[in-house]
Amino acid sequence: MSPSAxxxxxFTDFYELTMAQAYWQDGHNxxxxxxxxxxxLPHDRGYLVFAGLYDVLDYLQExxxxxxxxxxxxxxxxxxxxxxxYLQNLRFTGSVRAMREGTIVFANEPVIEIAAPLIEAQLIxxxxxxxxxxxxxxxxxxxxxxYAARGRQVIDFAARRAHGIDAANKFSRASYLAGFDGTSNxxxxxxxxxxxxxxxxxxxxxxxxxxINSFRVYARSFPDSSTLLVDTYDTxxxxxxxxxxxxxxxxxxxxxxxxxxxxxxxxxxxxxARAILDGAALKDVKxxxxxxxxxxxxxxxxxxxxxxxxxxxxxxxxxxxxxxWTDSVYKLVDYDGRTVLKLSNMKxxxxxxxxxxxxxxxxxxxxxxxxxxxxxxVDKAEPLLHEVMANGKRLLPDEPLNVLRPRFAQEFAYLPxxxxxxxxxxxxxxxxxxxxxxxxxxxxxxxxxxxVSR
Amino acid sequence: MSPSAxxxxxFTDFYELTMAQAYWQDGHNxxxxxxxxxxxLPHDRGYLVFAGLYDVLDYLQExxxxxxxxxxxxxxxxxxxxxxxYLQNLRFTGSVRAMREGTIVFANEPVIEIAAPLIEAQLIxxxxxxxxxxxxxxxxxxxxxxYAARGRQVIDFAARRAHGIDAANKFSRASYLAGFDGTSNxxxxxxxxxxxxxxxxxxxxxxxxxxINSFRVYARSFPDSSTLLVDTYDTxxxxxxxxxxxxxxxxxxxxxxxxxxxxxxxxxxxxxARAILDGAALKDVKxxxxxxxxxxxxxxxxxxxxxxxxxxxxxxxxxxxxxxWTDSVYKLVDYDGRTVLKLSNMKxxxxxxxxxxxxxxxxxxxxxxxxxxxxxxVDKAEPLLHEVMANGKRLLPDEPLNVLRPRFAQEFAYLPxxxxxxxxxxxxxxxxxxxxxxxxxxxxxxxxxxxVSR
Numbered sequence: 001m002s003p004s005a006x007x008x009x010x011f012t013d014f015y016e017l018t019m020a021q022a023y024w025q026d027g028h029n030x031x032x033x034x035x036x037x038x039x040x041l042p043h044d045r046g047y048l049v050f051a052g053l054y055d056v057l058d059y060l061q062e063x064x065x066x067x068x069x070x071x072x073x074x075x076x077x078x079x080x081x082x083x084x085x086y087l088q089n090l091r092f093t094g095s096v097r098a099m100r101e102g103t104i105v106f107a108n109e110p111v112i113e114i115a116a117p118l119i120e121a122q123l124i125x126x127x128x129x130x131x132x133x134x135x136x137x138x139x140x141x142x143x144x145x146x147y148a149a150r151g152r153q154v155i156d157f158a159a160r161r162a163h164g165i166d167a168a169n170k171f172s173r174a175s176y177l178a179g180f181d182g183t184s185n186x187x188x189x190x191x192x193x194x195x196x197x198x199x200x201x202x203x204x205x206x207x208x209x210x211x212i213n214s215f216r217v218y219a220r221s222f223p224d225s226s227t228l229l230v231d232t233y234d235t236x237x238x239x240x241x242x243x244x245x246x247x248x249x250x251x252x253x254x255x256x257x258x259x260x261x262x263x264x265x266x267x268x269x270x271x272x273a274r275a276i277l278d279g280a281a282l283k284d285v286k287x288x289x290x291x292x293x294x295x296x297x298x299x300x301x302x303x304x305x306x307x308x309x310x311x312x313x314x315x316x317x318x319x320x321x322x323x324x325w326t327d328s329v330y331k332l333v334d335y336d337g338r339t340v341l342k343l344s345n346m347k348x349x350x351x352x353x354x355x356x357x358x359x360x361x362x363x364x365x366x367x368x369x370x371x372x373x374x375x376x377x378v379d380k381a382e383p384l385l386h387e388v389m390a391n392g393k394r395l396l397p398d399e400p401l402n403v404l405r406p407r408f409a410q411e412f413a414y415l416p417x418x419x420x421x422x423x424x425x426x427x428x429x430x431x432x433x434x435x436x437x438x439x440x441x442x443x444x445x446x447x448x449x450x451x452v453s454r
Numbered sequence: 455m456s457p458s459a460x461x462x463x464x465f466t467d468f469y470e471l472t473m474a475q476a477y478w479q480d481g482h483n484x485x486x487x488x489x490x491x492x493x494x495l496p497h498d499r500g501y502l503v504f505a506g507l508y509d510v511l512d513y514l515q516e517x518x519x520x521x522x523x524x525x526x527x528x529x530x531x532x533x534x535x536x537x538x539x540y541l542q543n544l545r546f547t548g549s550v551r552a553m554r555e556g557t558i559v560f561a562n563e564p565v566i567e568i569a570a571p572l573i574e575a576q577l578i579x580x581x582x583x584x585x586x587x588x589x590x591x592x593x594x595x596x597x598x599x600x601y602a603a604r605g606r607q608v609i610d611f612a613a614r615r616a617h618g619i620d621a622a623n624k625f626s627r628a629s630y631l632a633g634f635d636g637t638s639n640x641x642x643x644x645x646x647x648x649x650x651x652x653x654x655x656x657x658x659x660x661x662x663x664x665x666i667n668s669f670r671v672y673a674r675s676f677p678d679s680s681t682l683l684v685d686t687y688d689t690x691x692x693x694x695x696x697x698x699x700x701x702x703x704x705x706x707x708x709x710x711x712x713x714x715x716x717x718x719x720x721x722x723x724x725x726x727a728r729a730i731l732d733g734a735a736l737k738d739v740k741x742x743x744x745x746x747x748x749x750x751x752x753x754x755x756x757x758x759x760x761x762x763x764x765x766x767x768x769x770x771x772x773x774x775x776x777x778x779w780t781d782s783v784y785k786l787v788d789y790d791g792r793t794v795l796k797l798s799n800m801k802x803x804x805x806x807x808x809x810x811x812x813x814x815x816x817x818x819x820x821x822x823x824x825x826x827x828x829x830x831x832v833d834k835a836e837p838l839l840h841e842v843m844a845n846g847k848r849l850l851p852d853e854p855l856n857v858l859r860p861r862f863a864q865e866f867a868y869l870p871x872x873x874x875x876x877x878x879x880x881x882x883x884x885x886x887x888x889x890x891x892x893x894x895x896x897x898x899x900x901x902x903x904x905x906v907s908r
Contacts, residue, residue, distance in 0.1 A: 010641040011619055013611070015652030017640065022658070022675040032661065072644040078679070118661055125655070126639075129614040130622065157467070160583040161779050164620030165465055168584065185580075186471065187464040190526040198468030201579070203786035204476065206794040207486065207572055211905050221476040225532070233797045233905035240907060319778040325615050325769045332657035340660040343687045451665050451687035453694060 005068035008059060012126045017073065020119045021083045030336035032118040033353045035110040036128055037331075042137070042323035046425025047415060049143050049408065050103045050111045051174050052135030054398045057389060059127050060092040092120050096389035097374075099356075101399070102139070102177055102408035103384060104415055106430045109356045109371060111136075113385060118335065125330045133328040134167060139174035141295075141320040143412060145313055146179035147420055148299035153310030155197055156183040157290060158318025171318045177404050179412075184312070192401060199227040199260075206232060212241040219245055223254035227288055230273070231262045239273040243280040258286035258309070266291070267306045274307040292316065295422055341443050343452075350436060351443045357381035365414045368429035373436050459522035462513060466580045471527065474573045475537045484790035486572040487807045489564040490582055491785075496591070496777035500879025501869060503597050503862065504557045504565045505628050506589030508852045511843060513581050514546045546574050550843035551828075553810070555853070556593070556631055556862035557838060558869055560884045563810045563825060565590075567839060572789065579784045587782040588621060593628035595749075595774040597866060599767055600633035601874055602753035607764030609651055610637040611744060612772025625772045631858050633866075638766070646855060653681040653714075660686060666695040673699055677708035681742055684727070685716045693727040697734040712740035712763070720745070721760045728761040746770065749876055795897050797906075804890060805897045811835035819868045822883035827890050 023029055038048060065073075065087050073079050073087070094116020105111055111132065114121050145154055156175045162168035165187075172188030182195035189196035200218055208214035211233060219226045228245065230238030239259060246256035259277070261269050266289050277285050289301070290312035298311050315321070331349045332340055341351040353374035359367040359381045370378055374385075388395055418426030432440075477483055492502060519527075519541050527533050527541070548570020559565055565586065568575050599608055610629045616622035619641075626642030636649035643650035654672055662668035665687060673680045682699065684692030693713060700710035713731070715723050720743050731739050743755070744766035752765050769775070785803050786794055795805040807828035813821045813835045824832055828839075842849055872880030886894075 006641055006644050008619070008641070010644055011613070011622070012640055013613055013638040013652050013655075014640050014643070014650045015638065015654055018652060018676060019654055019658045019672070022654075022672045023661075025675050026671045028661065028671070032657075034657070069644075073640075076650065078676070122655075122657060125657075126614045130616065130619065133615050134617050159465070159467055160580045161587050161782070162584065163588050163617030163773070163778075164624060165462070165584065166618030166620035168465070170618060184467040184469065186466050186468050186527075187460055187462070189468070190460050190464055190523075196468045196530065198470075198472060200469055200473055200476075201467075201576075202796050203486075203488070203576060203579075204473045206786045206796060207477075207482065207789040209792070217480045217482070218473070218476045221479050222472060222532070233901060234907070237905060237907040315779045319617070319773075321778050324617075324773040324775050324778045328615070332660045335661045338663070342656050342660060447687060451691060453688070453691040 005066070006072065007064065007066045007069050008127065009063055009065040010069050010072070012123055016123045016125055018078070020087070020123055021079055023119050023122070024083050024086055025080065029117045029119050031115065032121045032332060032336075033334040034114045034121050034125070034330050035333050035350070035354060036112040036114070036132060037110045037329065038105070038107055039327040039329055041107050042326055044423055044425065045140060045323060046419035046421060046428065047104045047106060047140070048136050048326065049139035049178055050099050050105045050132070050136055051101050051139040051177060052131040053098050053101045053112070053388070055131045055135070056112065056128055057096065057394055059131070060096065060124065060389065061392065061394060063092045063124065065090065090120065090123075091392060092116065092124065093392045094120055094389075095387060095391065097385040098388050099384045100386070102404045102411070104411055106369060106428055108350060108430065109369065110354050110385065113353055113374070115353070129328050129330050133326050135170050135174050136328070137320045137323065137326050138171045138318075139178045141317055141323070142171070142175035142178035142180055144295040144422060145298055145311075145317055148295040148302060148422065149311060150302050152302065152308065153181045154179070155310065155312045156180050156185060156318070157312040157314035159185040159188075161315040162318040168318070173401070176401060177408055179405065179409055181310075194401070199225070200229050202229060202232045205229065211238060212244060215241060215245045216248070219249055219256070223249060223252070225257055227258040227260050228256065229260045229262060231264065235261055235264055235269050236272055236276065239276045243276060243282055246282050246285055247280065256282070256285050258288045260288045260290060260312070262291040266308065267301055267304050270306045270308050286310065288312065290314070294321065299422060339439065339443055341440065341447065343444065343447060350432065351440055352436075354436070356384040358384055360414070366416060366428065368431060370431045370433055371436060372433040373439065376433070376435070459520070460526065461518065461520045461523050462581065463517055463519040464523050464526070466577055470577045470579055472532070474541070474577055475533055477573050477576070478537050478540055479534065483571045483573050485569065486575045486786060486790075487788040488568045488575050488579070488784050489787050489804070489808060490566040490568070490586060491564045491783065492559070492561055493781040493783055495561050496780055498877055498879065499594060499777060500873035500875060500882065501558050501560060501594070502590050502780065503593035503632055504553050504559045504586070504590055505555050505593040505631060506585040507552050507555045507566070507842070509585045509589070510566065510582055511550065511848055513585070514550065514578065514843065515846065515848060517546045517578065519544065544574065545846060546570065546578065547846045548574055548843075549841060549845065551839040552842050553838045554840070556858045556865070558865055560823060560882055562804060562884060563823065564808050564839065567807055567828070569807070583782050583784050587780050589624050589628050590782070591774045591777065591780050592625045592772075593632045595771055595777070596625070596629035596632035596634055598749040598876060599752055599765075599771055602749040602756060602876065603765060604756050606756065606762065607635045608633070609764065609766045610634050610639065610772070611766040611768035613639040613642075615769040616772040622772070627855070630855060631862055633859065633863055648855070653679070654683050656683065656686045659683065665692060666698060669695060669699045670702070673703055673710070677703060677706070679711055681712040681714050682710065683714045683716060685718065689715055689718055689723045690726055690730065693730045697730060697736055700736050700739055701734065710736070710739050712742045714742045714744060714766070716745040720762070721755055721758050724760045724762050740764065742766065744768070748775065753876060793893065793897055795894065795901065797898065797901060804886065805894055806890075808890070810838040812838055814868070820870060820882065822885060824885045824887055825890060826887040827893065830887070830889070
């Protein structure tokens with residue numbers, strides 16, 4: 001799909017390349033550690049669902065600059081010939097410690113730490129932040145819809161208004177990981193093995209000279225898996241017609257699966273449609289709803305007891321409309337054995353390689369997290385960062401979605417309820433170890449003394 | 455990049471395929487016309503900048519289902535073998551009327567009309583809406599930043615937090631079309647020929663044992679094109695050090711290009727930094743600002759007279775954070791000579807193939823638009839939809855960005871100022887022709903009579 005002669009090596013902010021040349025010319029390529037973390041949680045988010053690791057590992061393993069990449073860079077007349085030769089032979093040789101995909105994370109907790117020669121670790125920033133930011137925000141948004149739906153079916157309808165093909169496919173995967181039941185995106189279903197679903201749009205109904213005929217034509221093609229869209233002209237008239245077609249299917253030993261409501265007051269219409277179907281002895285025909293829904297509307301419908309069996313959610317969820325970005329950053333924390341940090345206004349970071357421990361209550365529920373220096377132990381607590389790549393090679397195969405999905409569901413159950421609230425969630429406790437706090441303070445003081453002239 | 459055995463033919467909502475099978479089995483594949491338009495303008499938008507056409511035309515011209523696509527569909531056990539054979543041979547054979555890329559558009563105006571056999575026109579919906587929705591919203595958001603910057607330089611920094619690689623590249627292109635001066639996204643610069651820029655991140659400074667040494671190392675590599683990032687530890691201390699390095703460069707016949715502020719109160723810091731530089735006889739060293747900026751903050755800084763020469767804008771602009779989606783829809787308006795429309799609650803559409811005319815004042819500025827039936831003429835007004843593809847073949851080569859960009863700038867100058875306001879813009883007048891209004895009313899009445907039982 002969309003192949004070009006260029007590689008993803010070029011998907012990098014230009015400054016990564018100019019810095020790399022400056023490092024290379026200066027012989028400055030010692031071991032560096034970078035932490036990828038979220039500086040803050042977005043608005044109305046009490047947690048994030050970490051995702052994107054496997055795409056990051058694929059990228060690192062495949063990273064190389066192709067001849068067309070190098071030719072393009074040469075054409076800019078900004079780079080040294082020797083540096084471009086170096087770049088053409090560059091591979092990622094570092095190691096990666098990371099949380100598992102689907103881990104529930106909080107502000108300031110590193111989700112990935114990269115240890116590699118400085119130039120390699122620098123060049124990968126743009127791609128790493130992009131993958132993790134996007135997939136994490138999408139998995140998080142999707143988990144909120146699943147929570148709001150309280151067991152009702154949820155299907156991804158986001159393909160047409162996600163931000164591009166890449167984002168649409170990643171939303172399908174991230175939302176399935178977070179508990180969705182399927183997707184309408186056929187390509188994503190093929191790529192990731194996600195159940196695919198979908199039946200008809202308004203155009204089918206409008207292309208026939210009568211609504212009921214269009215229903216009959218469709219039901220002939222899919223006599224046991226039809227969901228009839230009933231709101232093209234008038235939802236309740238459409239529901240009556242769907243009941244007629246359901247009767248006809250019954251007579252031939254088939255069953256209408258569901259009707260779909262796509263506009264109007266869904267609470268009121270679902271009640272009336274349910275009454276029509278029940279009145280026609282069609283209690284087994286389900287009601288599916290869609291049309292600009294997000295977790296807030298799904299919550300309201302479920303809370304009000306709307307007789308809706310499943311939801312299709314698209315646009316607002318697929319772009320995480322209320323929080324379309326995270327404050328994800330990738331920061332140098334150690335260079336050549338020297339612990340470093342940034343002091344910029346309000347943006348101080350935690351120095352050095354780190355580990356995150358999760359302390360649980362006896363029932364498995366989360367008590368609090370502790371961020372420590374790497375290679376420390378916290379009694380009875382579970383370390384969340386694991387080595388997943390060494391010397392540029394993956395250490396383990398990717399876990400499949402059918403492992404990630406139930407594990408996420410289990411872990412989400414362990415997150416305290418206050419953190420799951422759709423509005424103004426409770427902030428989960430994340431501690432910093434005394435030792436790390438002391439290190440931070442020490443590096444801050446040393447750095448200020450050295451660099452700040454006021 | 456990311457090649458897979460599957461084609462973009464599969465990037466379609468599953469219902470497009472099930473409907474296609476129902477049409478095929480029913481022999482229902484007459485000529486259809488679909489209109490792609492924006493039902494409403496998003497929040498705080500007085501206009502949209504149409505973009506995405508060339509990607510749509512590429513897709514239509516290349517559309518075909520590959521053997522792996524067909525194998526995947528077969529594996530679902532939902533499709534007829536004859537239908538899958540038909541699909542394997544399907545090509546897009548229709549015609550396309552469209553506005554030019556970069557055209558300023560308003561609610562309900564068709565930007566693309568597709569005329570093709572029903573199955574072909576149906577299968578392409580997901581991809582068309584995705585391309586046009588995304589690129590239009592990104593070009594529109596970018597145009598607001600250019601407007602707010604009032605001639606100051608604006609650079610795309612969105613690559614790391616755009617929604618995936620596809621969106622990042624499309625933002626680079628759309629923002630350049632809308633007037634940005636360049637991008638930090640190296641891949642997008644290579645793909646689209648956009649000027650690329652960028653110099654250093656905080657990690658460069660932190661990787662050295664002193665900030666001033668890091669500046670010197672970088673300046674040695676790029677003695678005439680350095681922008682020194684001064685806020686890693688303390689913005690004004692960093693500015694003083696940059697002045698020292700600028701002096702050193704001067705002595706060797708070089709020039710420091712700029713400094714970059716990336717945090718803190720940018721108005722206050724830019725004034726103090728300007729004073730430091732001017733005091734050191736460095737009036738030609740420019741000040742560049744970045745750090746979570748969008749059109750609102752750029753406007754405030756420019757309005758307050760901040761001595762900032764250029765802005766780097768990323769996250770909030772690259773995801774169009776205040777309006778991350780449009781109400782873009784693709785609706786059947788005519789099937790086999792029969793004019794159709796949808797009556798769903800609040801979502802009535804304009805029936806039949808259409809044309810949009812722009813009426814200008816004598817100075818070229820926009821007076822109002824009129825939506826008419828297709829093949830009509832409006833005296834002295836300019837039709838906005840042009841035939842760009844016939845029988846599945848492009849009629850004209852794509853216009854290059856260096857044609858689209860100045861034309862957009864010219865047209866934007868003709869849009870009444872009230873429509874450009876960043877908050878609560880004035881709504882530009884879009885009329886519907888009397889004839890079209892009468893047709894709509896007639897089709898509404900006929901459809902209600904036929905389909906609505908209350």
